[in-house]
Structure formats: structure tokens, C-alpha cells
Amino acid sequence: MISVDRRRAFISSAGLVVGGMATAKLLPEEMLLRDRRPARSQVAILSADAYSEGLADSFTRVLSMFGLSLRHKSVLLKPNLVEYIAGVEVNTNPLLVSAAAEAFRKLGARSVVVAEGPGHQRDTYLVLAESGLDAQLRGHKLTFVDLNRDELIKVTTRANYTGLDHLWLPRTVLESDFVVSMPKIKTHHWAGVTLSMKNMFGIVPGTKYGWPKNVLHWKGIHRSILDICATAPIQFVIADGVIAMEGNGPLHGTHRHLGKIVLANDPVAADFVCAQLMGLNPNLVWHLDRASHFLGNGSPGRIDLITEQLPHQIVPFNVLPEFAHLRLRPKTLR
């Protein structure tokens, strides 16, 4: 009798475990993840008609509103440096990068480095030189780290949207105290938009994953973005929307003079606000919607716009036909 009871107990326990695992598989991934959303997030919209050295003072003033504690911290600026196409604003503007570096230095950062791993172009120095970023780096005595070839550390993923249980990520990123994602505000032909979270694709090393990081494309761009951002958190965002890109972004779209820079202490909140500035519905961008359930705030009720408010009127960005559903009607903007 005792052995039968034990068998029943074992079968019941096993059933519970199997049932639990099956249920867990059916639950949305974010329900299984630790909720890392802050109670509230701050986002600053800064109007800027053009790129200039003067942006450093504006950044210092706005950054001080966030109450950041940067003293003795190492800051890593991650611009969006894709490739150079003459006459097309593809990359985060170099003046914006140097202005951010100067501002973080003024706020007491121990060190500021600029780091990026372009997705397709293996000659990182060529992109640096032709984009004008190299000149800015030299002028401001800034160190650049090629994340495609940096020393790598194997890290357990802190979300499981791709099924990858680990990623190899650059030591420079993982050992930085304060990672600042500096995207160019653009539409994206596969992901809908490319903002601060999508920008983190650039930390994934080409040495391990190739040029482009094709493994992640096959795992799904939205899913990869979530795993990367959950595993290598972004502490701050400075998004370049002075001249943004609409249409067939991120490379072959057209310029859109948005005249805005978005600063935020929460990448999800930053991307929600950026998408709204583009006249697009962030809740319909899969990775943004998912991220807003565990990684950061998407709900307007939990986002404080600490400088300017969203404009009353925005003409939605042109998008490829498959993303037409993202476009907001003007009256739903606010």
C-alpha cells in the first residue's frame, strides 16, 4: 500500500510539474520575467532646429533635471552608426555624440567612451571616418571601441524570446556603469521603427554572430531586441530626431525634419514617446508593446514629460505599406 501511495504521489507531482511547464509555455514570456519597470519614468523632449556644438550646454541643463548620479561612473555612448551614404542622414549625428560626451563629462563622469558595432559594414573605421564621427572623437579626445571585435563575455540571457540561453557580449558594454543608447529616429523596413531598443543590436558582436548579425534575424528581430535589452540594460537614452528618417528606413528612407531630441531614463518610455513624435502607435510595434509589460513604461500615466509636451499636431511619418497600420490619426496623438 505504501509503495502504491508513493507511486500515486510521484505521478501526481510529475503531473503537476509537466502541467506547470506546459502552462508556463503558453503564458506570454513577460509574465515569467521579473517586472523591472520603474514606478515612473522621465522623458525630456528638446526642440533643436539644427545640429551644433551648443547642444552640449542644452544637454547639461536637461540632464541635470534627471538627478543622475554620474560621479566616478564610466559612461558608454552607443550611437547608431550603420554606414555612410553621401547626403543621407543615416547615423546619429556626430555633433550630437560629442555634445552628449561633453555633457556627461561636465556632470562628473569618470570616463566617457563611444562604442558601436555596425551591422553590415566590416570596416568600422571607414564608417567612422566618412560619417565625420572620427573627427568629432579626435576633437573631443574620445575613445572609440569597435564592439564587433571587442573582448567577449558569455552572458545568460535575462529573457527568453529567442530561445537563446546565452549571448556573447562585449566586455566594454558589460563593464560600463552607465550605458546610453543614442539612436537615430527612423522607420525600419523589418521592425517598423528603430529607436533606442533596436539600436542595441549594435552591441552584438560581428566576430561571433557575423555581419549582419544574421542569427538574430532568424530568431526574429523583435524577439532579439527584447533579449538583448533585457540582458544588457540601457540606463539612459538620447535619441536624435533633429533630422529623422521616414519611409524605407533605416538606410533608404527620406529625411524628415522633426527638430526634436528625446532624453529619457527609461528606454521603453523613450521609444514610446519617439514613436508618438513619429505619429506612430507604439503599442502596435511588437517589441515595444512586449517591453512595456516588464522592461519599462509605455503607459502615459507612468511617463513624466519633464520639458515639452507632445505637439498637438503631427503628420505621421511615411511608412512602407506593411506598416500602414502603425500610423496614428492626428486626433489620437495625445
Next chain:
Amino acid sequence: MTKRLRQILKESQHADAMWGHQGHHGLIESTCLAMLALYRQSGHEQSPAVRALRDHQNPDGSWPAFSGDEPDGCWVTALAVIALLSAGSEVSSLSRAIRWLVGARGREANWFWRWRFQAADKSVRFDPAKYGWSWVPGTTSWVIPTAFSVIALSQARRLGINRTAVVTERIELGVSMLLDRMCPSGGWNAGNGMALGVQYSAYIDATAIALLALAGHETAPGVRDSLAWLVHRLPGCPSPYSLAWGILALSVYRNISTEASNALACATNELTALIDRGVGMDDECTLAVCALALDAVEGDNAFEVRS
């Protein structure tokens, strides 16, 4: 100047006989390029670098991307073959590597994905029946891994390491993939030449490496256009890495094209000026490729596929 580059390369070799990137952990790519720059003659079979490279070979014949990487094998296997062929390495290591290369193929080689790319997913213009090699297993073919694999197999065939029909077939398929993925205005981007109705622009390094692989196919459609693209793109190139790859390609075509020959002289002058100024010269791959480019100008091209 090449002596100076080689001396810097020797000094940047790690204690484990590998090379990395700016002193970081050993990368197979850096190690192969440095070996090609330093040990491209027989008699180095037992050098520590050759032994280190062989020690990193996976049981299936492939190479990982770096020291400590998982043993999945990836695109650098082609570079390792080129480096070991140059150093006169033992045949068994090479045979296993060539077997792995012959079996490796882009994901579009699978019937399901080929069908999907042909029937359903037409946003990117390419012929999936013409497949090559990927950066890492399980992904689609890309230009640079395919070009290096074609070079590796062609050199192995030329040196008599493997002259089987299957090697010849893979070389021909790889060549057809490169020709298929060419940009409409010549040259090569990372992968396809056109997507979502947009013509992609070419990259210098991808174009140069593809042209190295296509030496002997000068009459194939688009090869001369791609050479012309490279000739016009190189002047003023600020990066020694891309310039050096451009020189390696031009040196192979100088005897069949006056433009290539003239451009080679100009590009060499520009490269030596950049090296003198130390611009963009702070990593081991660039140092090695620059040394290899200057050797190629003198007639000794490590990536030559013709007899």
C-alpha cells in the same frame, strides 16, 4: 614599410601564439591574416602560430571564431584553410577542414527555404538555388564568407589537396552565388544587391574579396563593371583596411585591365601615406592586410586563385 608592419605584427602576438584585436583575446580571423602576412612560405609548419591555429580546430574540421568560443564552426574556417595552405601545414588538418567547408551551406540551400524565398518571400531579389556560405551555421549565404570559401577551396584544388568533383561543384556554385548577388551598378554589398525595390550600394572590402574569388571569371557578366566600380571608389578612401583589400583585388586584375593597373599605383601611394600617418592602423587585421597588399603589389598575392 612591410618590414615595419611585420615587426609590429610580431610584437603584437600573444603568449599563446594567437593574435587578437587591439591586444584582446585571440581571434581566428586576426591570427589567420597575421600568419598569412608573416609565414607565407614553407618551413613554418611547426611555428607556434601554426600549432596554435591547428590546436583550435574543432573535431568536425571547422574553426570557432575565437579562443574560448563554442565549437560550432564558422566562416573563419575558410581563412584558416588559406593560412594553413600558405604555411604548408599537414594534410590531415586541411582535409578535415575542406570536408567541413564542402558540407557547409547557406540556409537557402534547404528545399523549404528555397521554396519560400522563390514563392512567398520576394522582398529580396536573389536566386536561392545559387547558394554559398554563411557567417555562422543555420543562416543564409553572404558575400564575404562565400568569397573566402571559394578562394580556400580553389587554392586547395590548385595545390592538389583535394581535386574531387564535389569541391569543383561547390566552387562553381559559390561563384554563381557571387555573380547572382552583385549590385546592379557593380560591386557587392554584404549580401544581396537589391531589396524592397532599392538598389544597394557596394562596399569596398566585400567587392574586393569577391573579385579575388572571381579571378579567372573576367568575362562573366558584371565582373568588369564591379572592377570599374572599385577603380572609381578607391581614390580618397580614408581607411587603410578597405584600401588594402582594394589593392589586393586590383593586383590580380592589373594584367587584364589598364584602369586596374593605373588605379593600383595610385591606391598604393595612398595606402603608404596612410600607413606613414598611422591613420586607422591600430588593429592587427588592418596591419596584416596592409602588409599583404604591399606584397601583392610586388607580385605575391596570398589570395590568388589562379595557377
